[in-house]
Amino acid sequence: MTHSERFIGLHFFNPAPLMKLIEIIPAYFTAHATTERCRQLVAALGKHDVVCQATPGFIVNRMARPYYLEGFRLLEEHVARAAQIDRALKAGGRFRMGPLELTDFIGQDINYQVSRQIWQDMQYDPRYTPGHLQRSLVDAGLLGKKNGRSYFAAEETAPPVTAASNADVETLRVYGEHPFFTLLQQRAALQWPQLRVEQRPALPGLGSAVQINDAFTVSITDGRTASQLAEQTAADAFVVDVALNYADTTYLAAAHSRHASAANKALFLRLLHTAIPQVEFIKDSPALIVARVLSSLINESVIMVESGVCSREDIDVAAVAGVNYAGGIFDWLGKLGEKNVRTTLSNLAQLLHAARYAPHYTLLHAAQPALTTTP
Structure with a gap:
């Protein structure tokens, strides 16, 4: 190649007229000026650019x-x-x-x-x-x-059917701090005006959690299973999935420890429904x-x-403009x-x-x- 300094790759996404991202891939001998000219071209097209190494998948x-x-x-x-x-x-x-x-x-x-x-x-x-x-x-x-x-x-698309409970939440013991538990405390207080709330430090080995009626604990998943947590607390345990914004989440997956009672499962669902419209049990598995x-x-x-493939900023731009994520991955x-x-x-x-x-x-x-x- 006579002018290897002018060789560069541009990766458009389909459909090219609509997609807002173009990946720019310089080769080993590509001149910096060539990369900058391509960035100017991308801007003139009204699109976003990211620059990366020539590695698998860009x-x-x-x-x-x-x-x-x-x-x-x-x-x-x-x-x-x-x-x-x-x-x-x-x-x-x-x-x-x-x-x-x-x-x-x-x-x-x-x-x-x-x-x-x-x-x-x-x-x-x-x-x-x-x-x-x-x-x-x-x-x-x-x-x-x-x-x-x-x-x-053939997969079902209807909202999940969940068990009902007539029991009340009388005591909510909150260990540590977490946005979901703050939301749960606020919504539960509206459902049960006589609710007694106790705020305590996070538990060693368990972290932030809530204990309901001295009967079971609820934790945000950290990769451990509910059954593992039940062994630590010597009580029924429930884990709920992560959400980027619990306040407007309409669905949440959860899991319970192996021998959780039917009464505790029903009360757990009733409590969570004060904050989340749809809650469904899935297999008790790491990180849900x-x-x-x-x-x-x-x-x-x-x-x-x-490993030098690209910058953090390019990752976040690619996430939003390339695959339409709701935010950048490093924002997450x-x-x-x-x-x-x-x-x-x-x-x-x-x-x-x-x-x-x-x-x-x-x-x-x-x-x-x-x-x-x-x-």
Whole structure:
């Protein structure tokens, strides 16, 4: 090539006239002036640019991989049904489409092939391993919208049916601070005017939680299961999923410890319905749905930035302009809290797959171990 300093890649997104992001990929010998001219061109087109290294998937297709992969892993592990997974992520994560309906929209064959290509190009790193279920959909010709054949077509779409309780919440003992527990306390007080609320410091080994009528505890998932927490508290335990904004969330996934009583499950649902319109139990599994997916997306983005693929700012621009996320991924890290994210990832790594979920070392500080047994 005579003028290698003028060689550069521009990656448009389909449909190009509508999508607002263009990825700029300089080669080894690309001149800085060439990159700047391309940035000016992108601006003249009224679009946003991000600059990245020539690595597998560039920014968007690699950054977003955990969204699709974790959606299928949750389904393969029977954590929840497809409609529950999509519903939870749209409500709690503010995604426009859930991962499973989105792969149907893209085309299962296309999405699977991109995942497989990145997995191969990343030397078969287990973080990118595609699921066998999606491969089987492709083999069966269940490609989604493109050919009108969907594995998820028969999935129920009605709101979940939940148990009712006539019992009252008399005592709400709040340990530590969390926005959801503040909201729950406010809404519960409207439902039960005689409610007695006690504020106490966070519990060692448990963190922020609420105890209801001295009968059971409720925690925000940190990657540990409800059954593990029940062993620590010697009482029924419930965990609820993460939401970016609990105040306007319409749906929340939750799980209960293995031997939770029917009465406590019903009272838990009645309490949460004071703040969240729809609450549904799923399998008691590490990090439930939203916390697992968001933590995986954040970890992948941290790895990309720390390995020099792109900047934090480019990740956030790509998330909003490239895949239409409701916010930047590093904005999520700030909202969820670095400590909470690394603890969730550490517990996922211990309970599910060490290499797949291990937090990047820049996130590694003191994290709550998954198998803590002392309260």
